[in-house]
Amino acid sequence: MNNETLKLNKNKILVPAILLPIWFLLYFNLERFAILVVDSVLKLQQDNHLTSAISFFIFEVPKVLLLLILIVFVVGIIRTYFSPERTRKILGGKKLFAGNVSASLLGIVTPFCSCSAIPLFLGFVESGVPLGVTFSFLIAAPMINEVALVLLFGLFGWKTALMYVSTGLIIAMFSGFVIGRLRLEKYIEDWVYKTKVGNSEIEITKISFPQRITAGVDAVKDIVGKVWIYVVIGIAVGAGIHGYVPENFMASLMGKSAWWSVPAAVVIGIPMYSNAAGIIPVVQALLEKGASLGTVLAFMMSVIGLSLPETIILKKVLKIQLIVVFISVVAVGIIIVGYLFNLIY
Amino acid sequence: MKVKILGTGCKKCQTLEAKVREVVQQNNIDAKVEKVTDLSTIVSYGIMMTPGLVIDEKVKSYGTIPKDDQILSWLKGE
Numbered sequence: 001m002n003n004e005t006l007k008l009n010k011n012k013i014l015v016p017a018i019l020l021p022i023w024f025l026l027y028f029n030l031e032r033f034a035i036l037v038v039d040s041v042l043k044l045q046q047d048n049h050l051t052s053a054i055s056f057f058i059f060e061v062p063k064v065l066l067l068l069i070l071i072v073f074v075v076g077i078i079r080t081y082f083s084p085e086r087t088r089k090i091l092g093g094k095k096l097f098a099g100n101v102s103a104s105l106l107g108i109v110t111p112f113c114s115c116s117a118i119p120l121f122l123g124f125v126e127s128g129v130p131l132g133v134t135f136s137f138l139i140a141a142p143m144i145n146e147v148a149l150v151l152l153f154g155l156f157g158w159k160t161a162l163m164y165v166s167t168g169l170i171i172a173m174f175s176g177f178v179i180g181r182l183r184l185e186k187y188i189e190d191w192v193y194k195t196k197v198g199n200s201e202i203e204i205t206k207i208s209f210p211q212r213i214t215a216g217v218d219a220v221k222d223i224v225g226k227v228w229i230y231v232v233i234g235i236a237v238g239a240g241i242h243g244y245v246p247e248n249f250m251a252s253l254m255g256k257s258a259w260w261s262v263p264a265a266v267v268i269g270i271p272m273y274s275n276a277a278g279i280i281p282v283v284q285a286l287l288e289k290g291a292s293l294g295t296v297l298a299f300m301m302s303v304i305g306l307s308l309p310e311t312i313i314l315k316k317v318l319k320i321q322l323i324v325v326f327i328s329v330v331a332v333g334i335i336i337v338g339y340l341f342n343l344i345y
Numbered sequence: 346m347k348v349k350i351l352g353t354g355c356k357k358c359q360t361l362e363a364k365v366r367e368v369v370q371q372n373n374i375d376a377k378v379e380k381v382t383d384l385s386t387i388v389s390y391g392i393m394m395t396p397g398l399v400i401d402e403k404v405k406s407y408g409t410i411p412k413d414d415q416i417l418s419w420l421k422g423e
Contacts, residue, residue, distance in 0.1 A: 083408075084393035084394055085393065111394065113357075113394070115356075116395050118353070122388045126388075191385070196389060198390050
């Protein structure tokens, strides 16, 4: 390594190391900053709808964006330690249940994009990962994502964020286990077993620490660059609801007393495809107006966990029967979780 | 030299294809760039993440979009 690249590598670590304390300084002074802007700069009247909506917006937007940058950066670094190949190797010899547990956990940290779902499916199934275990992975990977985690943490607090991760894991484990038990291998398209999956000869080069940092920075550019606008729009809509919609407006529609609200939320949520960034701020505002947490969580999970585009992609490798089973099992799992939360809270 | 971009049609795959074509053109490299969308062919290279970059039947990268200078050095056979 010559001097110049060495200097470059140093910078790659130095810059995030300097930015980190600045991040904390900003994050923990946001409330003061927001109050300052609303009271002194904008000179808004207290206690009216507009002020309430604007304060909400001014405080929440930078807060969520800051959280998003930090978490996406950290997750980006963590993901460099995992690859689909490694995950496949780990899952290869696993039996049902133990396999479902590991697959769901690995689904969180393994880099995954729904456009790669098919190569991944083929790679897993052909190298002997059981179908049910593969499904646990395919369910956990999109359902538990870092953007949703950040938004839930930022807008609802750590308890809800933790519940989201744990129930997401349970749904992925349970659904994969059920699918495995049902022995549905015959409903995989015939060409899948005829295809020969190659052994990639690509040598896995050792990644240096500065390269992992760069991966984190790239993840921030990529993901935050894509979702920030949805976050802002989502929070703006949320702010509108926050300021203008009367309390308890949603109670009769999405409240606890409406027993049908959980399955209805799931049925509406499945064909909807939105990233978590857009949907969660809206949902948070609804919650404030009397919607119940279980219903809201069920809605969110069905929106981000089960999506029409992903199902269409999977249709290439799965026969319709298996797709129906997949969607129903996951939907039932989400509904159970929804009722459970409505019961507890 | 034969360059293949493996990918179904996601945004990343299109970005990589455009990038490779640009690098090839700008540096006057004698290479034929081809996009492979057939799934069985894609998995026959053993990759589990798209897009994949294959140069003379060797997988160079997958799942990411490599930097320009990295692509160039691969194309030059370094």
